[in-house]
Amino acid sequence: MTTAVQEDVFSSLVGQPDASATLRRATVAAARLVSGEPVPPGEMTHAWLFTGPPGSGRSVAAKAFAAALQCERGFGCGECGGCRTTLHGTHADVRTVEPEGLSIGVTEVRSLVVQAAGAPNGGRWQVVLIADADRLTESASNALLKAVEEPPDRTVFLLCAPSAHPDDVAITIRSRCRLVPLRTPSAESVAEVLLRSGVDSATAAWAAAASQGHVGRARWLARDSNARDRRKEVLDVPRSLTNLGACFTAAEKFIAAAEAEADASLEGVADKETADLKQALGAGGTGKGAATAARGSAGALKELERRQKSRATRSRRDTLDRALVDLAAFYRDVLISRLGAEVPRVHPDIADLTTRAAAAWTPESVLRRLNAVLACREAIELNVKPRIAVEDMMIALWQG
Structure with missing residues (x-):
């Protein structure tokens, strides 16, 4: 029994004992490599792929591992400067790429690879963390592959991707990565996290079940009344489908609820980014230099606006998918x-509604409705316009 194991950076991984053990062993091996000591083959490698269902904590695990690699004490204490700056996103040797829109482009990856090719400033590791690596474009994957094939001695690549579609990450990259599979945390594990953050036991148990193992969503449901109201709107859909017109009305409300949740999560972000960029470009200054900078800022502001729109589209798609789940x-x-x-129910708070539906529908009709929801998810993933896909789903749910 050691306090370090209980309180290190990997304690943030909820319900992932196997992954935590693997990463702790790799952290020890990495520290030995920095000290010039030999390590057993396979304990530490230059490329890692974190997979798991939504909410399992892929990026949390990757960031915890990145912090552990930069730990001044060599085990991921969570207290030293290396751990803290990595977890806060300010460490000079840790670079994180998250898709601003629906994909990660080649220009961003090439720039990242060039920066990561140098020696680490802190003397430990250069770490490249790519969240949603399944969104790399083909050209971006090719650019990354070259770096993964011939990595610098002290550079580590950490990739995250959903386990539902592992083939979305190029096989040439996957074959060069060590796999870290994560699983959906149990409701008990999620509830325990909420309890430690001050949520009462009843709310913690309900939010853990309703979130289906998604820790972030469980926190949101436990603390945000608007999130609970939007969830209620989603679960009211089945009993609102009384005729064809009601299907189209329900589709409109369903999409609006998802978009409202997505917009709430990004509230104020775009305005702050625009204001910060304008300030960096010299807005409000005087003199010839300021005037020249202002004339040249139009392109930068347009590019920022493009990325913000792309990010908003992605956020709305992701939130809509959670509503479909x-x-x-x-x-x-x-x-x-x-x-x-x-077996435990996901939505125990509406057990009376599901019981009444069960009495009215045959098992075959319930399966058809469930398949309609899953087909809608797949259609949106294939870039069918969300409104068309949701309207088709609502009609199928009404018809049974």
Whole structure:
């Protein structure tokens, strides 16, 4: 028993004992390599791929590992300057790429690779963390592959991707990475995290179940009444589908609720980014230099606006997908009730509604409705316009 194991950076990984153990061993090996000591083969490698379902903590695990690699004490204490600056996103040797829109382009990856090719400033590791590596474009994947094939001695690549679609990461890159599979945390594990943050036990248990193992969403549901109201709007959909016109009305409300949640999560971000960029470009200054800078700022502001729109589109798509997952779980609960299965329900707070639906629908019709929701998710992922996909789904749910 050691306090370090309980309180290190990996304690942020919820319900991931196997992954935590693997990363702790690699951290020890990495510290030995920095000291010039030999390590067993396979304990530490230059490229890692973190996979798992949404909410499993892929990027959390990658960031914790990045902090541990920069730890001045060599185990990821969470207290030293290396750990703190990495976790706060300010460490000079840790570069993180997150898609501003629906994809990560080649220009950004090439710039990243060039920067990561140098020796680490702090004498430990250059770390490149790519969240949502499945969104790399083909040309961006090719640029990254060259760096992964022949990495500098002290550069480590940490890639994150959903386990549902591992083929979205190029096989040439996957084959050169050590895999760290994460699983959906149990409701008990998520509830424990909420309890430690001051949430009461009843709310923690409910939010943990309703979030389906997604820690971030569980926190949001536990603390944000607007998030709870938007979830209720989603779960009210099935009983609102009384005729064809109601299907189109429900589709409009469904998309509006998802967009409202996405916009709330980004509230104020775009305005701050624009103001910061204008200030950096000399807005409000006087003299010839300021006037020249102002004339040249139009291109930079236009590019920022493009990235902000792309990010907003991605956020709305992701939030809509979470709403569809909530709706799919409703039909799952109905099927469980219809078949009398002794398994926990995702939405225990609306058990009366799912029980009534189970009495009215056959198991076959419930499965058809569940498949309609899953088909909508797939259609949106294939870039079908969300409104068209959701309207088709609503009609299928009404028809049963």
